[in-house]
Amino acid sequence: MFAISRHFIKLNQLSISFSHHHYHSQSQHKTILPNLNFSLYEQKLQQREVLETKLISLLNGCNNINQIKQLHSHLIRKGLDQCSFVLAKLIRILTKLNVSIDSYPRLIFNQVRYPNAFLYTSVIRGYSLLGPFDEAILIYSRMRWDGIRPVSFTFSALFKACAAKLDVELGRQIHAQTFFIGGYESDLFVGNTLIDMYVKCGFLDCGRCVFDEMPERDVISWTSLIVAYAKNGDMNVAGELFEGLPEKDMVAWTAMITGYVQNAKPKEALKMFEMMRDAGVRTDEVALVGGISACAQLVAEKHAQWILDVADKEGLSPVKNVVVGSAFIDMYSKCGRVEEAYRVFESMKEKNVYSYSSMIVGFAMHGKADEAMKLFYEMVETETKPNRVTFIGVLTACSHAGMVQQGRRLFASMQKDYGVVPEADHYACMVDLLGRAGHLEEALELAETMPLEPHGGVWGALLGACRLHGNPDIAEIAAKHLFELEPNSIGNYILLSNIYALAGRMEDVSRIRKLVRGKGLKKNPGCSWVEAKDGNIHEFYAGEMTHPKSNEIKKELEKLLDTLKREGYKPNLSSIVYDISDGEKECLLKTHSEKLALSFGLLTTTAGSPIKIVKNLRVCEDCHLVMCGASRITKREIVLRDNMRFHHFRDGVCSCGDFW
DNA sequence: TTAGGGTTAG
Numbered sequence: 001m002f003a004i005s006r007h008f009i010k011l012n013q014l015s016i017s018f019s020h021h022h023y024h025s026q027s028q029h030k031t032i033l034p035n036l037n038f039s040l041y042e043q044k045l046q047q048r049e050v051l052e053t054k055l056i057s058l059l060n061g062c063n064n065i066n067q068i069k070q071l072h073s074h075l076i077r078k079g080l081d082q083c084s085f086v087l088a089k090l091i092r093i094l095t096k097l098n099v100s101i102d103s104y105p106r107l108i109f110n111q112v113r114y115p116n117a118f119l120y121t122s123v124i125r126g127y128s129l130l131g132p133f134d135e136a137i138l139i140y141s142r143m144r145w146d147g148i149r150p151v152s153f154t155f156s157a158l159f160k161a162c163a164a165k166l167d168v169e170l171g172r173q174i175h176a177q178t179f180f181i182g183g184y185e186s187d188l189f190v191g192n193t194l195i196d197m198y199v200k201c202g203f204l205d206c207g208r209c210v211f212d213e214m215p216e217r218d219v220i221s222w223t224s225l226i227v228a229y230a231k232n233g234d235m236n237v238a239g240e241l242f243e244g245l246p247e248k249d250m251v252a253w254t255a256m257i258t259g260y261v262q263n264a265k266p267k268e269a270l271k272m273f274e275m276m277r278d279a280g281v282r283t284d285e286v287a288l289v290g291g292i293s294a295c296a297q298l299v300a301e302k303h304a305q306w307i308l309d310v311a312d313k314e315g316l317s318p319v320k321n322v323v324v325g326s327a328f329i330d331m332y333s334k335c336g337r338v339e340e341a342y343r344v345f346e347s348m349k350e351k352n353v354y355s356y357s358s359m360i361v362g363f364a365m366h367g368k369a370d371e372a373m374k375l376f377y378e379m380v381e382t383e384t385k386p387n388r389v390t391f392i393g394v395l396t397a398c399s400h401a402g403m404v405q406q407g408r409r410l411f412a413s414m415q416k417d418y419g420v421v422p423e424a425d426h427y428a429c430m431v432d433l434l435g436r437a438g439h440l441e442e443a444l445e446l447a448e449t450m451p452l453e454p455h456g457g458v459w460g461a462l463l464g465a466c467r468l469h470g471n472p473d474i475a476e477i478a479a480k481h482l483f484e485l486e487p488n489s490i491g492n493y494i495l496l497s498n499i500y501a502l503a504g505r506m507e508d509v510s511r512i513r514k515l516v517r518g519k520g521l522k523k524n525p526g527c528s529w530v531e532a533k534d535g536n537i538h539e540f541y542a543g544e545m546t547h548p549k550s551n552e553i554k555k556e557l558e559k560l561l562d563t564l565k566r567e568g569y570k571p572n573l574s575s576i577v578y579d580i581s582d583g584e585k586e587c588l589l590k591t592h593s594e595k596l597a598l599s600f601g602l603l604t605t606t607a608g609s610p611i612k613i614v615k616n617l618r619v620c621e622d623c624h625l626v627m628c629g630a631s632r633i634t635k636r637e638i639v640l641r642d643n644m645r646f647h648h649f650r651d652g653v654c655s656c657g658d659f660w
Numbered sequence: 661t662t663a664g665g666g667t668t669a670g
Contacts, residue, residue: 189661255663286665292666327666358667392669
């Protein structure tokens with residue numbers, strides 16, 4: 001009750017003070033209203049409106065804070081320093097320029113005695129976008145206290161703040177208020193931001209409820225929900241929603257494309273991209289990035305060429321557009337063509353932290369540590385500041401090349417020289433670097449003493465290093481943490497059992513196997529794929545001979561292995577931990593998917609052209625050995641991407657230096 | 661004033 005009566009008092013004050021301030025003369029004549037010159041009043045009002053409109057259009061043209069400050073002092077001179085409408089616009093522009101609301105904008109706001117709903121909302125919105133988010137809520141409380149009725153944008157801004165804070169409880173409270181103060185719950189904007197708030201906080205069902213109950217929906221409501229389902233891994237529901245969407249715009253299409261990409265369904269993503277083009281929808285840089293990422297996942301360069309053509313047609317070639325360019329760098333790197341990636345990088349007119357980082361990560365993946373470091377120092381010379389990903393790139397580069405000292409120095413300088421605070425991921429890189437280089441004790445110590453809680457990546461790096469150097473004792477420590485953090489990740493169990501097998505501890509091997517069986521975990525089948533001459537992708541699963549050409553593939557492989565054996569190749573049986581005879585182990589090795597893919601590649605691609613294979617798991621020792629030999633005998637370059645990195649086999653040698 | 665995005669380690 002108190003709030004309501006106060007509301008009316010304030011509203012009265014507001015109207016009086018408003019005219020009082022700006023139209024001093026009129027308000028003085030308030031008691032003798034019959035004598036008031038209405039035409040003069042209207043004229044003044046009109047003048048003011050013209051001035052306001054002019055100021056707002058001037059504000060729209062502002063793109064730096066100094067211009068705004070100039071306009072602000074002009075505003076004060078004109079007696080408009082209390083004009084909420086213009087000031088609201090001013091604060092909106094400042095927000096757009098990322099000017100911290102706590103500084104200059106807050107000062108402006110504080111000087112206004114009776115801010116209206118728009119001014120309040122612009123400040124709330126500023127805080128909601130730039131933080132501190134709590135301040136948005138405080139200003140809203142003050143607004144309510146002052147009896148100012150929110151507008152729908154006020155709620156949009158507030159829900160944005162709740163989403164940023166991931167505070168669904170607060171969001172719910174404010175949601176309830178939309179019912180009580182004016183029926184905002186049926187407003188389209190409010191509904192859309194509500195959906196977004198709920199799904200960002202992880203309450204997809206609540207978002208769905210809002211959606212279902214909205215009296216009116218637009219393409220934005222649908223897209224919000226499609227994205228939410230996609231992020232939740234539920235592409236079926238996302239697809240159903242998309243089907244039901246009456247008018248699909250570019251953003252909705254893009255949401256589907258990137259949804260498929262994020263859920264590792266690149267084929268579906270490319271199909272969507274094609275359908276979008278067929279539907280005659282425009283393609284912007286975000287949509288293109290979706291298509292390019294899909295190609296990167298598939299290692300489908302023929303498709304990438306098509307996307308490049310689309311980009312050119314839209315005037316968004318990698319040379320002109322930094323976003324598209326960075327995506328192409330990443331794609332070419334992941335397709336094994338790091339030189340092509342660098343060609344794109346060099347051709348780009350504008351470069352930013354994404355372009356540099358993508359290129360550095362690309363070099364790192366391909367074992368080109370020197371190039372990665374060189375580019376990093378080049379980057380430092382420019383205005384572009386390295387970020388957390390850049391450091392993951394350079395640290396990985398050092399790690400793959402065994403550059404321990406260099407890596408240590410970089411790690412130490414991250415925060416000191418570049419202001420990038422090391423996160424668990426960076427510690428994982430350091431553990432990897434030390435562990436790979438054989439400093440297992442030191443790596444363990446780092447994992448145990450790091451100031452942050454180590455995550456799976458840290459212990460996983462240590463476990464991987466233990467496999468490389470055959471250290472079951474430290475492996476056990478790492479595995480213990482991993483089994484707690486990632487109890488259902490089968491790879492960790494396999495890795496540990498491999499380490500036991502290498503050390504001849506067969507009892508431990510069977511213990512782990514029993515553990516895995518007890519948990520009902522299934523081994524991921526090894527899978528490799530290779531792009532044939534016509535651009536079609538052929539998949540091979542370990543132990544599966546279902547390909548139409550499987551007889552020829554088998555024959556070609558036998559031929560290759562015989563030649564290798566005559567030259568001294570001995571199958572490396574160590575990666576098979578089953579308790580079976582050596583003969584059986586050798587047979588099993590022959591069915592590894594990357595060998596099948598290699599054989600298919602030898603059969604079907606043109607002599608002299610490189611064979612490119614992608615594998616979902618880490619390549620095994622024996623396959624690595626065979627790839628080396630095959631590259632020498634057949635005089636073919638073999639590029640193999642496993643789940644870790646690239647291997648370039650040329651003339652019997654691998655770029656990883658047998659160190660992976 | 662609300663929806664889609666590029667670089668990430670074992």
